[in-house]
Amino acid sequence: MTVRQVLLLSLLWMWLPHPCCTEMLFRRTPDLRPKSFLGRTSGSDGKALHRQKRGWMWNQFFLLEEYTGSDYQYVGKLHSDQDKGDGSLKYILSGDGAGTLFIIDEKTGDIHATRRIDREEKAFYTLRAQAINRRTLRPVEPESEFVIKIHDINDNEPTFPEEIYTASVPEMSVVGTSVVQVTATDADDPSYGNSARIIYSILQGQPYFSVEPETGIIRTALPNMNRENREQYQVVIQAKDMGGQMGGLSGTTTVNITLTDVNDNPPRFPQNTIHLRIPESSPVGTAIGSVKATDADTGKNAEVEYRIIDGDGTDMFDIVTQKDTQEGIITVRKPLDYETRRLYTLKVEAENTHVDPRFYYLGPFKDTTIVKISVEDVDEPPVFSRSSYLFEVHEDIELGTIIGTVMARDPDSASNPIRFSLDRHTDLDRIFNIHSGNGSIYTSKPLDREISQWHNLSVIAAEINNPKDTTRVPVYVRILDVNDNAPQFAVFYDTFVCENARAGQLIQTISAVDKDDPLGGQKFFFSLAAVNPNFTVQDNEDNTARILTRRNGFSRHEISTYLLPVVISDNDYPIQSSTGTLTIRVCACDSRGNMQSCNAEALLLPAGLSTGALIAILLCILILLVIVVLFAALKRQRKKEPLILSKEDIRDNIVSYNDEGGGEEDTQAFDIGTLRNPAAIEDKKLRRDIIPETLFVPRRTPSAPDNTDVRDFINQRLKEHDTDPSAPPYDSLATYAYEGNDSIAESLSSLESGTTEGDQNYDYLREWGPRFNKLAEMYGGGESDKDAS
Secondary structure, three states, rough: OHHHHHHHHHHHHHHHHHHHHEEOOOOOOOOOHHHHHHHHOOOOOOEEEEEEOEOOOOOOEEOOOOOOOOOOOOEEOOOOOOOOOOOOOEEEEOOEEEOEEEEOOOOOOEEEEEOOOOOOOOOEEEEEEEEEEEEOOOEEOOOEEEEEEOOOOOOOEEOOOOEEEEEEOHHHOOOOEEEEOOOEEOOOOOOOOOOOOEEEEEEEEOEEEEEEEOOEEEEEOOOOOOOOOOEEEEEEEEEHHHHHOOOOOOEEEEEEEEEEOOOOOOEEEEEEEEEEEEEEOOOOOOOEEEOOEEEEOOOOHOOEEEEEEEEEOOOOOEEEEEOOOOEEEEOOOOOOOOOOOOOEEEEEEEOOOOHHHHHHHHHHEEEEEEEEEEEOOOOOOEEOOOEEEEEEEEOOOOOEEEEOOEEEOOOOOOOEEEEEEOOHOOOOOOOOOOOOOOOOOEOOOOOOOOOOEEEEEEEEEEOOOOOOEEEEEEEEEEEEEOOOOOOOOOOOOOEEEEEOOOOOOOOEEEEEEEOOOOOOOOOOEEOOOOOOOEEEEEEEEOOOOEEEOOOOOOOOOOOOOOEEEEEEEEEEOOOOOOEEEEEEEEEEEEEOOOOOEOOOOHHHHOOOHHHHHHHHHHHHHHHHHHHHHHHHHHHHHHHHOOOOOOOOOOOOHHHHHHHOOOOOOOOOOOHHHHHOHHHHOOOOOOOOOOOOOOOOOOOOOOOOOOOOOOHHHHHHHHHHHHHHHOOOOHHHHHHHOOOOOOOOOOOOOOOOOHHHOOOOOOOOHHHHHHHHHHHHHHHHHHHHHHHOO
């Protein structure tokens, strides 16, 4: 008989009802104790206690989960000893699931489950049963509890909390290194059978990894797994219940395992020899090229440090490690010269900076390669023999004298001839010149150390075949001093002597300066050009001298000023000397020698009238003149003001009206024929509102032809008034104030009323309407007053 058959028979037996576990009978228990004991019992209060006999006993009911039959699942049967089978008793069920999940036959006491039960949802149910009399509804037995316990079956497979796990383990790990632990759970009852007993196994990932059956710990199964060969692994783990036996349920999960890097690979140069080229003109610091050693590791395990360990160019080149690219950059350390050396050989080493001691046995974690650097020839500019030149020359040399020579050569193998020139920006005065063939510098103008002691020149050297490629060198010319300047007075001396001076009295101390700069320092000698009876010079031998008087008393009236020639000479070769003249004034002094006055004319001025007083008098005179001029100008301006100043003057009303004409459409304002016939215009009359300065006879202008255009007429009149000196500056008033001859009342203005000898009659003003009533009253009233008088 197979295991599967045994299991099926066991399950079948469990499903069949058994009296020992599915039926509860009401049965009388035998009375083995004395009747007095069964009848009553004395209580604490002295009363007798009667014990009621129990007619049934309860046991647990057991029910298998996940019933798949079509009928209700039979749970068990309740039966009381008092049930005679006549239907007088009624069985009642209450508690967990009573009436819904569990139902009872009121007559027989059979209990059934109405649906499938899952133990994982609830493992047991607690119910209460009671038998009552159907007619009286009184219990015939006390209510009692019983438990329906759900028997588990293996209906849940193991599950993992994660569908995919991610783990890592260092490469080259030893066998048995723990990688990760996976744990599955089973919802079945772990206390009943093997339904929840889980065993782990590996379905995919062998022979690289293994799993512990009981714990689910995944471990390495092969030694020296190399990340550089394979980095990613996928392992499938199975969890199976029933202790892994056949028929058990299982679940799987996937574990992605990554081998992390360790430094187990040394750097390797792909080539044993590397060739590089560099022009000889490359400046210091120029990158020639790069070398790179490959490392199968990653991250810091692949970091490499480069250095030059040997070769004939260790002092000519450097190598720098570039961290981001892990390359070694070779740079120029010193200037290169193709003519000196054309090939350099370097031995470059690359070494890991982070070495794992566990893998020393794999060999040294470094590698070397040979780098050969070829220097290429370049047409180089000329090279001077010195980085700078210093020439010294005396300032008195003759023109054309060579002060020095610069030398340059072509460093190339062709050795082309060199041409020299001066940068004229450094010699703007063109004092020097240079021989283009041999580099000799000579003077073209005289030198003067006192004007410029140093000359900083720049000499340019270029190949004749390639004049664009040039080289410059500074040339410093120092001008040496020659004693070619005579000493002079240091300052201008304002010297005076008192009239009451005595013989031997000091009146001035003098000193001298010299533009020359002798090596031994300046030394001056002072003396008189001729013997002077009034003054003498005493040399102090410290480049100063004292001027002393030789007699007593001086008079300003006799001689007010003395001229004293003083000879100053130096002690350099050749000796230079000059004569300086001191002007000595004779002054009046007080008893203590303080100067009071030095001019002889001061004796003639009145006492107390000083220079400040004279200046004050002159200022007063000037102010008076300005006042007089301003007064005259104001008086002249006042003469030009109009005579009509009274605001009561009725003629002012004409100005106040300020009416304008009606424009071109207003043909009643003027007669255009008048403009075309200037003969009708009366003689020009002078203005009477201002006093004319000069009376000029008005000029008669020729009459224009009848067909003269108005514009021509106006232009002619403007031109005449511009050239007429007697015309007032009121051109428009003089030209266009003509009112015409067509008015019956002639002019209404009262300006010409003074020229009329007889009285005028203004009664016609009343006939013009109410607008002219006021004017008629003004002029008519005058006549009335005259008649009344």
